[in-house]
Amino acid sequence: MAFNSLFITFEGIDGCGKSTQLLKAKRFFTENGYDVVETREPGGSMIGRHLRALLLEEGAKIQRSEVLLFMLDRSEHVRQVIEPALQQGKVVLCDRYIDSTLAYQHDFSFELLDTLNQFATGGLKPDLTFYFDLPLETAISRRRSRPESDKIESRPHSYMENVLARYTKVCLREPQRIKVIPAHHPIEEVTKMMEVHLRGSIASSP
Numbered sequence: 001m002a003f004n005s006l007f008i009t010f011e012g013i014d015g016c017g018k019s020t021q022l023l024k025a026k027r028f029f030t031e032n033g034y035d036v037v038e039t040r041e042p043g044g045s046m047i048g049r050h051l052r053a054l055l056l057e058e059g060a061k062i063q064r065s066e067v068l069l070f071m072l073d074r075s076e077h078v079r080q081v082i083e084p085a086l087q088q089g090k091v092v093l094c095d096r097y098i099d100s101t102l103a104y105q106h107d108f109s110f111e112l113l114d115t116l117n118q119f120a121t122g123g124l125k126p127d128l129t130f131y132f133d134l135p136l137e138t139a140i141s142r143r144r145s146r147p148e149s150d151k152i153e154s155r156p157h158s159y160m161e162n163v164l165a166r167y168t169k170v171c172l173r174e175p176q177r178i179k180v181i182p183a184h185h186p187i188e189e190v191t192k193m194m195e196v197h198l199r200g201s202i203a204s205s206p
């Protein structure tokens with residue numbers, strides 16, 4: 001059976017549970033007979049894997065350079081991975097995309113970042129985006145209980161508060177595309193809330 005493609009992105013601060021929910025979404029689509037591609041930013045393409053190491057380990061010293069590296073990663077990712085999969089009628093599930101830049105690179109205006117995102121992606125927007133909404137304190141205590149990761153704590157609290165504030169604005173700009181899921185509930189409940197929208201996306205897919 002041939003299906004129509006779907007492009008779904010997962011957003012939220014570190015520790016919000018989006019990667020776990022992406023795997024749940026993958027299972028949902030696979031069980032419904034869809035061919036699923038699971039990917040992420042930064043690092044979803046060949047060049048992107050080098051950029052990911054550069055961005056996350058070294059960090060760009062200049063904020064403008066950092067934005068441009070995310071855009072380079074995105075441009076490669078869209079053309080090498082996302083678009084080919086969509087053309088084959090697959091479901092693409094992507095951990096972070098354009099909205100992460102709007103939230104994390106919050107020193108720059110929406111206007112500038114929209115233009116750069118448009119240029120990098122050729123205008124490709126997700127059919128559906130999940131924003132997993134979690135208070136900062138909850139995210140921090142979740143991450144503390146995981147010994148392998150203290151990335152969020154290495155960033156100043158004020159930076160992360162700005163990220164959350166930007167995400168809130170991003171969600172308000174496009175309520176049709178971006179579904180806000182309260183992420184402080186147990187994993188199974190969050191999955192149920194997400195699946196309501198996933199079923200909707202299958203039903204409305206022509």
Ligand code: TYD
Nearest residue numbers: 013014015041042070096097100101104105
């Ligand atoms: P990652 O290890 O993938 O963390 P997470 O599990 O939280 O997604 O790291 C990605 C980091 O890169 C994360 O802190 C957010 C940041 N980022 C940006 O600052 N801008 C962007 O455009 C993207 C895609 C990610």
